[in-house]
Amino acid sequence: MSQLTHIWKHNPSQVNSNDVAAFTRQWRQQAARWNLTERVLGEVDGEPLTLYRSANDDIALPHRLLAAGFHGEEPAGVWGMLAFLQNNQPEHFEHLCLSFLPLINTRGFSYGQRFNSQNRDVNRGYLVQHILTNEGQILMNNAVLLRRAAADGALTSHEDVTSQRGYVYTYEQHAEPGQFSRALRDVMGQHFPLETASMADGYPCQDAIIFNQTDDSFESWLFAQGVPRVACTETPGQCDFDARVVANAALIKHFIEIPAAD
Ligand code: NI
Numbered sequence: 001m002s003q004l005t006h007i008w009k010h011n012p013s014q015v016n017s018n019d020v021a022a023f024t025r026q027w028r029q030q031a032a033r034w035n036l037t038e039r040v041l042g043e044v045d046g047e048p049l050t051l052y053r054s055a056n057d058d059i060a061l062p063h064r065l066l067a068a069g070f071h072g073e074e075p076a077g078v079w080g081m082l083a084f085l086q087n088n089q090p091e092h093f094e095h096l097c098l099s100f101l102p103l104i105n106t107r108g109f110s111y112g113q114r115f116n117s118q119n120r121d122v123n124r125g126y127l128v129q130h131i132l133t134n135e136g137q138i139l140m141n142n143a144v145l146l147r148r149a150a151a152d153g154a155l156t157s158h159e160d161v162t163s164q165r166g167y168v169y170t171y172e173q174h175a176e177p178g179q180f181s182r183a184l185r186d187v188m189g190q191h192f193p194l195e196t197a198s199m200a201d202g203y204p205c206q207d208a209i210i211f212n213q214t215d216d217s218f219e220s221w222l223f224a225q226g227v228p229r230v231a232c233t234e235t236p237g238q239c240d241f242d243a244r245v246v247a248n249a250a251l252i253k254h255f256i257e258i259p260a261a262d
Helices: 020-033 076-087 106-111 134-141 143-149 179-191 218-224 241-257
Strands: 036-044 047-054 063-068 097-101 154-160 167-172 209-211 229-236
Touching: 020 036, 020 076, 020 106, 036 134, 047 106, 047 134, 047 143, 063 076, 063 143, 063 241, 076 154, 076 229, 076 241, 097 143, 134 143, 154 218, 154 241, 167 179, 167 218, 179 209, 179 229, 179 241, 218 229, 229 241
Parallel strands: 063 097, 063 154, 154 229, 167 209
Antiparallel strands: 036 047, 047 097, 167 229
16 A cells, blocks of 8 residues: 655755654754653664653653654654744743653654554554554553653644644543633634534544544543543644644643643
């Protein structure tokens, strides 16, 4: 099965969106500036899958996990996470323990293609089928670590290459979307038109929110593990790339700045 290739120009860096070396070089500069500790969770096709974490991981601090790059044709999430680090000051976030998985599927990213080298979806196999990709197996080998890293919430940064409108998947321990869901959706709406259809990505969607949707994704797994709030943001891949990077950085910042859960 051949895959469509999606590559854009990342104008701030003057590189293409699939430039792993340029991304990694800039990410590591920021990781040093933020004093993040680096932990290689595993390796796929010779590429490390690395977790970066606040140096202060005192158990009393709210712990939040951010992840990007599950799907290789959705690079604005990856670059948006970098932009968040570049554009913010680490001393403003010392009251949190932040963990970052900036690039899950390096192979897909480098090809500008959705799937990994197994030609499989890295965001499936966590909860329903239990048939994991190489990358997913590494995440599940570190399930306890990641569950703790997400104790106060998790955000994964995705895109929908078929869409001109933004939307979010959210999970909350309520029957209806609460402030967490609505506020994140509203940040998306500050950057792009919001999805108005009653279905998005094959799921029921209301006011641009796909809510508490059980599926085979990493997000659904985190929520099932008891993480109190989880979101997957979907910037519209049909829109301007640099605007999508800016939006992802804003979504990440918003998520990081929300008050701690009770
Ligand atoms: Ni995706």
